[in-house]
Amino acid sequence: MTRPIALITGGSRGLGRSAAVHLCRQGVDVIITYLSRQEDAESLVTELEAAGGKAAALQLDAGNVSSFEQFALELGDRLKTVWGRDRFDFLVNNAGIGINAAFDETSEKQFDTLVNLHLKGTFFLTQRLLPMIADGGRILNVSSGLARFCLPGYAAYGAMKGAVEVLTRYLAKELGPRGIAVNVIAPGAIETDFGGGAVRDNADVNAFVAGNTAMGRAGRPDDIGQAVASILTGQSQWMTAQRIEVSGGMLL
Template sequence: MSTIALITGGNRGLGRATALALIDAGHEVIYTHRGDPGEKIDAVPLELTVGDIETYDDFADRLRGVLRDRFGREDFDFLVNNAGVGVHATVAETSVEAFDQLLNVHWRGMFFLTQKLLPLIADHGRIVNLSTGLARFTGDGYAAYASMKGAVEVFTRYLAKELAPRGITANVVAPGPSATDFGGGVLRDNEQVRAGLAKVIALGRVGEPEEIAGVITAMLGHDTRWITGQRIEASGGMHL
C-alpha cells in the first residue's frame, strides 16, 4: 500500500518542490491550493484557503472522497503544513489587518486544520510543520511573521507529545533564505539581496527549494521515525 502525503500550499515554492520530491521518492501526493493548482504534476490538487476555518469541514469531506475513490483508503500518512503568506513590516508599521492575515494562515488556521485532520492521519504517520530561521535569528521587518512561526514551534512540541501514543511524530523544518517566489521572489531574483545574505550564511549562498524539500522528505522517511518534537533548521548555517 502506497504512502500518501497531504501538503498545504503545494502549488508553488517550497510546497511544490516538496510535492515533486515526495513523488520521486515513491509517495502519493495530495496538495492544496487557493484556486490555481499550478503546473500539472502526478498529484491530486484540492482547493483550500488555509485560514478560512469555516471551510474545513467541507475540505475534510472532499479529502475523504479522494482517499476513498482514488486510493481505496480512509486515511493518509503524512501532513506537511507548508502554506504561508509573507508580510514585511516593522513593529511600528504592522497593521492589524496584516497581523490578522499572518495569524489566520500561519497559526490559527494551521492549528485548527491540523485538529480537523487528526482523525484522518494514520497511526504511525508523520507531521512536518514549516517554521523559519527567523524564529532563531532576527531580520528587519519580520517580527509578526517570525512570532507566528515561534508559536508553530511550541505547538509542534505539544503535538508530538499528544500524538505519541498513536506512534505519530511531529517535527518542525525551519528554512533559511530560499530562492522561491515567496515575498515577491526577491530571494530568487535580486542578486544584490542574495549577495548580502550570502555573507552571513556559513555555506555562502541562499538555499534552493529542492534542498528544503529534501529535508522535509527526509523527516518523513523511515530512517527518521525516532525523531519527534524537534526543530530542524535548514539555513546553510545562517548567523552561526
Template sequence: MENKKNKIALVTGGSRGLGKEMALSLAKKGLDVVLTYHSKKEEAEVVVGEIEKLGQKAVAIQLNVAESSSFDSFFQNVTTVLKSTFNTDKFDFLVNNAGVGVHEGFLTTTEAQVDNMVNIHFKGAFFLTQKALAVMNDGGGIVNISSGLTRFSFPGYAAYASMKGAIETLSKYQAKELGERKIRVNIVAPGAIETDFGGGAVRDNEQLNQMIAAMTALGRVGLPDDIGSVVAFLCTDDAKWVNAQRIEVSGGMNL
C-alpha cells in the same frame, strides 16, 4: 507487491515554490500525494502531472488555510478523493506548508496584517491539523514549516516570525499528545530561499541575494529543492525516531 499500499502525504500549498518541491520529493521517496492550492488550479495540476510521471498517484484540492470554517468541507473532499483515487480512507503524513509573508516594520505593522498572519500561519495550521487527525493513520507524522527567522532576526518580519515561533511551541505539544498514536511531529525551518515568496525578493534582488550568501556558511542562498528533500526524509521510516525536533535548513545562516 501489488497489494502493498503506498503511504500518502497531504501537502498544503503544494502547487508552487517550496511546497511544489516537497510534493515532488515525497513522490521520489515513493509516497502518493494530495496537494492543496489556494487559487492557481492550473499550477497545481501541472505538479500532479509531474508526480504521476514519477510513477506515484496525486490529486490537487482547493483550500484557503486562512478560512478555518472551510476545513470540514475540505476534509469531506479529502475523504472522497482518498476513496476514489487511492482506494483507502486515511492518509499518513501532513505537511503544513501553505503561507504568505508580510514584510513590515514592527512600528508600522497593522492589526489587519497581524490577524492575517494569525489566521494563515497559526490558527490555520492549528485547526487544520486538529481536523486532519480524524483522517490520519496512526504511526505517520506531521511536518510543520517554520522559518530561520525564529532563531535570528531580520527587521520587517516581526509578525510573520512570531507566528512561526508559536508553531514551533505548538509542535512540541502536538508531539507529546500524539505520541500515543505514534504520530511524530517535527519542524523544518528554511533559511532564505529563492522563490516567489515575499515578492521574490531573495531571488530577484541581487544585492539582498549576495548579502544573504555572505552570511551563510555554505556561501549561497537556498534553493527550493534544498528543502523538499528534508521534508520527504521526515515522512519516511528513515526518520522513525526523529520527533519534536526543529531542523533548520539554511546552509548555516548567521552562525
C-alpha cells in the same frame, strides 16, 4: 506494497511543490492543496503521475477555519475514490505568505492575516484532519529561520513561526500515544517568489544572504524539498518534537 500518502498544503509552487516532487521520487503519493493557482496545481499532478505516482489537488484556503469541514469531506472522498483508503500518512503544514513590515508600521489586518494562516490555520486544520491521519504517521510543520534570528520587518511573521514551533512540541506530546511523530522544519532564505521574490530576484538581498550563510549561497527550493522527503521517509520515527533548521548555516 501500498505507497504512503502525503498531504501538502500550499503545494502548487515553491517549497511545497519541491517537497511533492521529492516525496514522489521516494515512493510517496501526494495530495496538494492550492488557493488560487489551479493550473499550476493540475500541472504538478500531471508531472507526479507521469513519474509513476498517484496524485490529486484540492482547493483550500488554509487561513479560513470555516472551510476546513468541507475540505475534510472532499479529502475523504478523494482518498476513497483514488486510493480506496480513508486515511493518509503524512501531513505537511506548508501553506503560508510573508509580510515584511517594520514593527511600528505593522497593521492589525496584516497581523491577523498571518495569525489566521500560519498559526490558527495550522492548529485547526491539523485538529480537523487528526482522525484521517494514520497511526504511526508523521506531521511536519513549517517554520522559518526567522524564529531563531531576527531581521527588521519580520516581527509578526517571526512571532507566528515561533508559535508554530511551540505548537509542534505540544502536538508531539499529545499524539505520541498514537505513534505519530511531529516535527518542524525551519527553512532559511530561499530563492522562490515568497515575499515578493526578494531573495531570488534582488541581487543585493541575495548577496546579503550568501554572505551570511556558512554554505555561501542562498537556499533553493530543492534544498528544502529534499529535506522534507528525508524527514518523512527516513528511518527517524523515534525523532519527534524537534526543530530542524535547513538554512545552509545562515546567521550562525
